[in-house]
Amino acid sequence: MTKTAPRKPASFRVEEVEVFVPPEPTAIPAEERALPVPQVRALPDLRRGLRWGSIFLGALGGLVSLVASLWLYDWVLSLIARDDWIGWVAVVLLGLVLVALLMIILREVAGLMRLGRLGKIRHEADSAARQNDKVLAIDVTRRLKRFYAGREDLAWGLDRLAEHEHDIMNAEELLRLDERTLIAPLDPVARSIVAASAKRVSVVTAVSPNAIIDMMFVAAQNLRMLRKLATLYGARPGTLSLLKLARMVVTHIVLTGGIALGDDVIHQVVGHGLTAKLSARLGEGLFNGALTTRIGIAAIDVCRPLPYVEQQRPRFREMVAEVAGLGGNGRSA
Structure with a gap:
């Protein structure tokens, strides 16, 4: 390995020194430096326009109902036109059918309403028990009294509840009284x-x-x-x-x-x-x-x-x- 001879000291002027300045990098626009973002294609419109199946079923149902109504109307008129006992018996039977149908509808509506009242009372009772809400518990008690009014098997419980519901009690105690007098016997x-x-x-x-x-x-x-x-x-x-x-x-x-x-x-x-x-x-x-x-x-x-x-x-x-x-x-x- 050869050694280089040391350089002898020499004097120079600063102005004579050439300073190397690296070239400035070319400025790249931001839109060119960023990676290209893929364009997501929009999903096709899935709407199918008119629902011809629903229109067909609706029109068919309306047509069948109209034909049945016209047939029933003509049949009733023909029975009345007979003006004999067969026609009047048929009219009376038709009247009984309509009355029975109306009573069935009313019974179904009443059943749905009473089932809804049961659910509402239960929901309010749960809220009153969790929050210890005395006002809500009093409202639950009133609803229960109206709901079970007239039941002979709960007459004793309703009387006892009426005697003690105005005592000094919190929400839990009032609900306990309701349960003990009205629900526990059931x-x-x-x-x-x-x-x-x-x-x-x-x-x-x-x-x-x-x-x-x-x-x-x-x-x-x-x-x-x-x-x-x-x-x-x-x-x-x-x-x-x-x-x-x-x-x-x-x-x-x-x-x-x-x-x-x-x-x-x-x-x-x-x-x-x-x-x-x-x-x-x-x-x-x-x-x-x-x-x-x-x-x-x-x-x-x-x-x-x-x-x-x-x-x-x-x-x-x-x-x-x-x-x-x-x-x-x-x-x-």
Whole structure:
């Protein structure tokens, strides 16, 4: 490696030094430095214009209604023109049909309104209990008195409520008084309705040889149970209100997460040893009875106009054990 000889010192003037200045970079416009943004194409217009299917169904329904109305009008005129007993009997029967149809409509409307009143009372009672609102609790008490006015089975409770409702109480105590005098006497009856329906479903589905018959019987028995429970708590449902109540019960079960029924629940209720000895049909009957019990408990929650302030909510396992005739195992579970 060769070494370079050191440079000898020399003098120079500053003016004679050449300073190297690097060229300035060419300014790039901002729109050129940025990456190109891809243009998103707009979605095509999905509107299909006129809904010809809806127009067709609406026009067809109107045409059929018009033809039926004209046929009925001409038929009634022809009966009246006969001026004999056949025509007058037909006119009287037609009048009875119209009156019955009107009464059915009024009953359905009244059932829907009473079911709505039950739900509103329950909502206000929940709010009064959570917020300890005395004014709202007083309003709930007044609504309950109007709702159950005239019921002979609750006459004693209405009289006792009228005697003590003006005592010095907070919201929770007033709701407890409402529950004790008006709702608590109805709860054992509701529990007996659910237990009887579940037992009937268990027995029939255990001995029935046809699955379709089982499904039809379970559906009919559950609808009958819903009607009884709603009538007990004051709803008096018709056909439409009964279907609405069924939808409310199913929604309540789904929201509360209580639809899961399986062998683990049956085992916990009646014991592993007994379920192992049961036949497949008996196990299926017990399962259907447990499902009916769960639907009944949910129906009580929906139809009951007050929350459980002092009374205890029916326990699923205890009621299933009662349906199975094994009360001891269910209470110990």
